[in-house]
Amino acid sequence: MDAVSPFAPRTLCFYGVRVWLLMLWVWALPWAHASQNPVGDVVNVQLRWHHQFQFAGYYAALEKGFYRDEGLTVRLHAGAPDRQPVDEVLAGRAQYAEGNSEVLLQRLLGKPLVAMAAIFQHSPSVLLVRRDSGIASPHDLIGKKVMLMNGVGDADFISMLQNEGVAPHRLTVLPSSFNFDDLLTGKVDAFNSYLTNEPYYLQQKGIDYTVINPRNYRVDFYSDILFTSENELRNNPARVEAMRRATLKGWRYAMDHPAEIIDLLLNKYQVEKTRAHLEFEANAVRELILPDLVEIGHMNQGRWEHMAQTFLKAGMVQAGFSLDGFMMDSAPQPLPSWVLPALMGALGVSVMALGAVWWVYRVNRQLVVADNELRAVNQALQASLSENMGLQSLLQEKAIRDALTGLYNRRYLDEMLERELARAKREGYPLSVAMLDLDHFKAVNDTYGHLAGDEVLKNLARYLQSSAREGDISCRFGGEEFVMVLPGLTVADACRRLEQWRTDFAGAVTRHGTLEIRVTMSIGLAVFPDHAASVEGLLQCADKALYRAKNAGRNRLEVGA
Structure with a gap:
């Protein structure tokens, strides 16, 4: 009699499970794929401003085919003073857009917006002043001419002034001309700017400047937020997820290949910036995204709530607001239409496979004891690893803290x-x-x-x-x-x-x-x-x-x- 391999039951067990899962997948896949993302879905994405490295992840996702792989045909629309992301999404002219803290502010004011990903962990919005103006802090802006967006786009600055006890009416606020020469010629004393862009112009002209950054005055907001509408999430939940997935993949690629994206901007999008300017922008963008420290797109409920409380203290919203449903992962999502047919099909396949499952179960009983033992060993190892990691973190913290006062050492x-x-x-x-x-x-x-x-x-x-x-x-x-x-x-x-x-x-x-x-x-x-x-x-x-x-x-x- 031929010898029977001791591994035969396990092999048969795994083979039976594979066959059953394969049948289930083959039945459900056509339903899921056809219903989630029909190839050729055309979506419009509204950017905040002209084409530049600030939107590198979207160009990468488009150029490398990440959107196409998700069954999406994406059209990117450059921004303009009269074409604002929130307005375009609410009007239905764009399904997706990238915005600043005004996305949260408008949500708190009742607009049906949903945040999908926070690309920038810190806002690039700052005020630039000439060093020779003598202005160095929010208090120095009193009585000065300050150019702002004159609307919800000024949330960072209004909150900063509030934190410093400076009433906005004590400033001479002018609507932004979007002409940076107004600062250079002295037409205004402070100009709303982006850390990723305008400082480069001043450096090239050899003009000393000072940055008034809200982050230094307890206003640290997310920025460049990928967002959509509640209507889009309700009607096309799979498309929303596909859009986020492809966009974040594009951003990861852009952070790893900045020179390639700069070439793309110069050759295909024909941006007016020089290569040196785009390299400056790429470095500044990286410092705001922090891809080496934070997962790109990461959002934290507590930080959104802190931003909302900042708006409340500044008198920009009323008390009693709720952030329920604002973050995409926490937003209630309807059951996709393909789920029910797929489940029905799976049920039929399950019945057909019941006999096979029965004998697989009988074989598996022989492996239960061994599996439980392995699981127990694994759990013990995991617990030990977690304990060691916790101790390591504690030791690292103790190494930089003063034992008596708890302050840094x-x-x-x-x-x-x-x-x-x-x-x-x-x-x-x-x-x-x-x-x-x-x-x-x-x-x-x-x-x-x-x-x-x-x-x-x-x-x-x-x-x-x-x-x-x-x-x-x-x-x-x-x-x-x-x-x-x-x-x-x-x-x-x-x-x-x-x-x-x-x-x-x-x-x-x-x-x-x-x-x-x-x-x-x-x-x-x-x-x-x-x-x-x-x-x-x-x-x-x-x-x-x-x-x-x-x-x-x-x-x-x-x-x-």
């Missing part, structure tokens, strides 16, 4: 300050670095004990964390010395903020048991580009200013020279 400061200064230089905004030192702290330790001294340090750390803006960085430099990094703050703005902190803390009480301890602090401030242009220079300048504050009687602020 000197090691993190050294790494972070290099990045922040590079970004400030690139985007043209000031960077303030302040050194804070507790006065007579040795006497506190000697008089009340080190535990009481620790409580004072923790109290100051809590105050700094609660008073800092989003984007500010608080570090314990060593001993009783702290460092605050304040992106976007000019000398005047930083002085106002630090003086407030100094006076607040001087009046604060640290309680330790029955003790009530009052301590003051001295502060030294250095600002890029006013005082230094390197990390070492900024820290050295701030340290010298702190030394002067100590020698001048303590409990005071001194500014670098």
Whole structure:
């Protein structure tokens, strides 16, 4: 008698399952494919502006056939002042479009819009001013001529002004002429711009400029959002998913092959920008998309809610709004028309295959014990891996945190300050670095004990964390010395903020048991580009200013020279 392979039951089992699944797939596929995306579906996509690298992913998806592979014929329409994405989608002239934060704002105002993907994790919308104008912060815009979109496209800027306590009516707001020469000639003092575009013109002309970026004033919005209408999602859910899938694939390709997309823009779309300008734009776009850190198109419900709350605080929307259904993945989607016929067909195939399944089941019973054992081992390995990853993450966090105060430590400061200064230089905004030192702290330790001294340090750390803006960085430099990094703050703005902190803390009480301890602090401030242009220079300048504050009687602020 021939020997029987011990692997024969498993082989028969897998073979039977494959046959059954193949029959099911063959029956259902024609229904699904024919109903989801009929080849040749023509869809119109409205871009925000003229053809440029800002929309690279759409060109890549079109040129590389990603849309065609999904059964879509896509027409890309360049934007214009009189052709806005939200209007085009609501009017039905475009099924899809790319917009800024106005997509969320209009949704909160009752418009039936659905966000499919957030391409830019940070908004490129900024105000540009000439350095020689003396304007460096939102407060400096009071009484100045500021060119904006004069509508919902200004949400970033209105929110920034609100956060800084500057009423918009205190500015002379002019509707955008879309002519950048208005800033160069002095017709306006500040011009609404894109970080990916207009700074290049100023650099080429050798004009020093300052960027007023809402991100430095606690306004960090998504941008370049792929969106559609509720009607399109309701009637063509599979097409919407196909559109998103192909577009994100296009963006991944564009991020990996920027030079190829630049060639395409120059040769096929005949854009007027130079290759050098497009390369500048490509680099700036990459820094806003963050493809190496974040999955392209990623959206977070909590961040949308934060944006909505920002609009509410700015008085742009009414309370009681809901974001239900705004994000595509959370939007209620109807059952596609092909599902029911496919299920009926599958049921028929299942009945026909019932006999085969029965004997497969009998064979599979012999494998259950082994499978369960393997599953248990796998679960144990997964749990161990998760635990190790959690421990690794915890160790990494501990490595950059001060154990006593929970603030970042000197090691993190050294790494972070290099990045922040590079970004400030690139985007043209000031960077303030302040050194804070507790006065007579040795006497506190000697008089009340080190535990009481620790409580004072923790109290100051809590105050700094609660008073800092989003984007500010608080570090314990060593001993009783702290460092605050304040992106976007000019000398005047930083002085106002630090003086407030100094006076607040001087009046604060640290309680330790029955003790009530009052301590003051001295502060030294250095600002890029006013005082230094390197990390070492900024820290050295701030340290010298702190030394002067100590020698001048303590409990005071001194500014670098």
